[in-house]
Amino acid sequence: MGSQPASGASSPAAASQSLTLAAMMFAVSMTFIDQTIVSIAAPSIIRELGLSSAGMQWVVNAYLLSLAAFFALGGRLADILGHKRMMLIGTLTFVVSSALCGAAPSGSGAETWLIVFRAVQGLGAALMFPAALAVVVEVFPLERRGRALALFFGVAGGLTAIGPILGGWLTSWTWRAIFWVNVPVAIVAVVLTLLAGIRNTPRPEPIDWRGAALVAIGMGLSVLGLQQASTWGWDSAATWLCIGFGLVFLILFVLAEQRAVDPLIKMRVFRDRAFAVDNAVLFFAMMAFVPVFFFASVYAQVALGYNANQAGLYLLVFFAGFAPGSQLGGRMLDKRGAKAPMLLGTALGAVGFAFWAAKITDLSLGAQWWCIVLGGAGIGLLLTPASTDAVNRAIGASYGEVTGITQTIRNYSASLSLAVLGTVLLNTTTSKITSTLTQQGLPSGVAHSTAENITQNLTGHSGGTAPSGTSSGTLDAIRLDFAEGNRYVLYGMAGALAVAFLCARLHPGTRVTRDTQSAERPAGAHLDPGGAEGPRGA
Template identity: 70%
Template sequence: MLFAVSMTFIDQTIVAIAAPDIIHELGLSASGMQWVVNAYLLTLAAFFAFGGRLADIVGHRRIMVVGTLVFVISSVLCGCVPSGSVAQTWLVVFRALQGFGAALMFPAALAVVVAVFPVERRGRALALFFGLSGGLTAVGPLLGGWLTDWTWRAIFWVNVPVALIALVLTAMAHIKDTPRRERLDVPGAVLVAVGMGLSVLGFQQASAWGWGSAATWGCVVGGVLVLVVFCLLELRVRDPLIRLEVFKDRAFAVDSAVLFFAMLAFVPVFFFASVYAQVSLSASPNQAALFLLYLFVGFALASQIGGRVLDKHGARPAMRLGTAIGALGFALWASKATDLSMHDQWPYVALAGAGIGLLLAPASTDAINRAIGASYGEVTGITQTIRNFAASVGLAVFGTVLTHVTTDRVTETLRSKGVPAGDARDAARGVAEAVSGQADTRGPTGGGPIARTVRDSMDAIRMDFAEANRWVFYGMALALAVAFVCSYFHPGTRVTGAPTSTKPDGPGEREVSAERSAEGRDPGRDASA
């Protein structure tokens, strides 16, 4: 399962590194390249809940295999994109299909891991699962830089051997499928895909369309309204796509809230830290990827500790400690962002990663343990949808902060060099879009006086960009602080026995029997009682 999901994490970041080469060879526009990146994340977020529910009904192993095949075939076709007018459409379509394959594969693979391990060993198992698979997001830029030196097409073809290993190991493992005799809620699947897709699209395009654009708010508000209709429908159908009563469990609701605010920082930080390293620290793409490894090392080591804390003491202590450490790490990192030194920053980068590593597996595992009637695919679909939605919101909000602060500070820098206010503002917008997007970060070309002034001021502009990133990292610290507050509402109960479904009294009716002991009490005595 780790081999399977590793592809989905790596592909979230690997394309960004190869973007300049893809644009140059295929002649794509900057907005077209943005769609190549976003198409994957958009379909991934839109179909996660559908993938989880389908895995419960058809069987976790079957859907994991189908998702892997869809993903790897799409990857091969992405790498085989022809040159010419069809290139952009080709890449966007098959990147979207990649995201759909990942949405089928990931919840099914995670459900297999959950079903295999008993609840008393599940914390450590999922800590390893989330620690390694989540950390692979940092490997994407490093692997992408190395493969792009050969050919950018290899960033897609590299998934083929990984997928083959995953499929062979799956066959060797003899995993048993336990399909459920329930109907798939097709109207619900359509509504949640449209709702998630529209809202995520609005957040993703906010930096391009602007927060004042009717298109941005039309997508966001329209998506939310569709999701409201979806919730009303789910309360009425016999076999809903998502059983909303799971949110009546206060612990599950708190787990979801902690995951949401933590993911506002976790996924976006890989993008922002990579660009910050390349622009402000003058690092190469490979050096920037190594900078991200500090985050990964802290994350991977702490995730193992978080799993052990969960198994012994429950999710609440791990979430409180992780959110506190994460908030402190991001705040200290922000305070050092303008020092422009990797050497001075790495302890705080690792501390920020450690905080998220401590909380991610406990919050996710505790939520999964509270699955209704052992519907692990369904609940993983819910939690992963929350995580992907939060990542989209974080990228949009922090991207807006980065662009606005960079524009304001570069405008002041250029005005201090004698550039008129209007021209300074226009040039600053161009610089902000270049250093925070897919454009070349080496500075503008051309022989005009303003362009020469910008090039001559690049040292000051790098500091301006570092100051803008400082506010981004402070925002991430604030998100972790809110997650810390949310963690205090967790009741502290623990799932000490695997949820088991009883024979339903009617279609769609399920019960959960699980022993839960309050934190601080003797689980053994509770079990014997």
């Protein structure tokens, strides 16, 4: 991976850059698809393997828990062992565990088998993703990096939406195929990586295992508490003990890192105002971006009466705005810096989600599509500039480390949003269905317990259906009640994007350039192959 020109699409170097970008997109595509694909296949898995509903929830959560716990370590290992090497290790870990998930035996051990190897999948993704993104950052020169990462994040975002479609289609054959499909994708990623001729560039340094343990325990416990809040209840001691102890461990992690000689995360990077703002924008924006796929998928199946494949197509409307928004955001970043696209993206996103909330009770895609496209365009506009600007400001070219930071923040934000907004949806929908049933003559106590059962059934792993025997008129009323519950969810997402807009206003507006990087490059900082050093910018 030698020095590469910034332009000249027909040159061997440019061809190598294209191969590298394609290889990394194939690798991370598996991690994005797996965030949504398993939930679609859940009813089939439960039926064939005899899993409990709680066990199935753990199959879904084990992946996300492991991902959250090990992102920071994965980013640091990528810098120490080399981005290419860690990307290949992560890919192999991910695909082998994925194949083993697909080979889960029937019987009493099936639940444990799936949970364990889903957790290993999450570990593989945590090792792979920071390394893959760091490879892209390393290979592309600063002036072309925005557009490259716009394509990277644009395709990745689209694959999150494709997960339900692919899951529905594969599950019609066998649920095991949702795991086996990762095998050919991984093979393509590895082959393209080898063909691209990427050089591994390790930076041998001690690993802060104490910090790794503290952040893994802290992230794992707090995310576990958030994930289980809907099952255990917000009034449960277990919920708050997990969240509370998780936060204590995260505080201990921050204190330990400030004193560590070779910290897992260099906390001084947050002294860079632009870097801190980038991550604040990502934190609040991800409260809308990741959870929207879950909530919109369930809404489409319950309120609109779509099947799983049709629900996936409903989500693609969001991608119709996200994809061009992502490309425009990347170009704006390269020309004007991160502040302008972040301001425009957060504003458009907040407006789009607010209009979507207002239209959601129309129960018609025809009335909603332009709101969904607008919301998607806003997210697309801000995602690449915020992520890329943060990585460009890495200290000492620690691209993997900074990517680990941003991805940890994004994943934690999504977990928090899913927990809080999921509770909002459950409580609001239950209240409205209770009112509907009371108006139809049921006693208030019976109406409330019935409403709770209906809501749990609609939002659980049962395929999004109301109980059998429900009359047509009552079913229509319940669908409208569920849509009204989702209205509050979308307003919450619009509010999060409005806060992200206020954060974006605090960005200093400076751009990271070769000159600013050279001026502030600390001793020993590495040059990237495009000629741009890697410390934080002005």
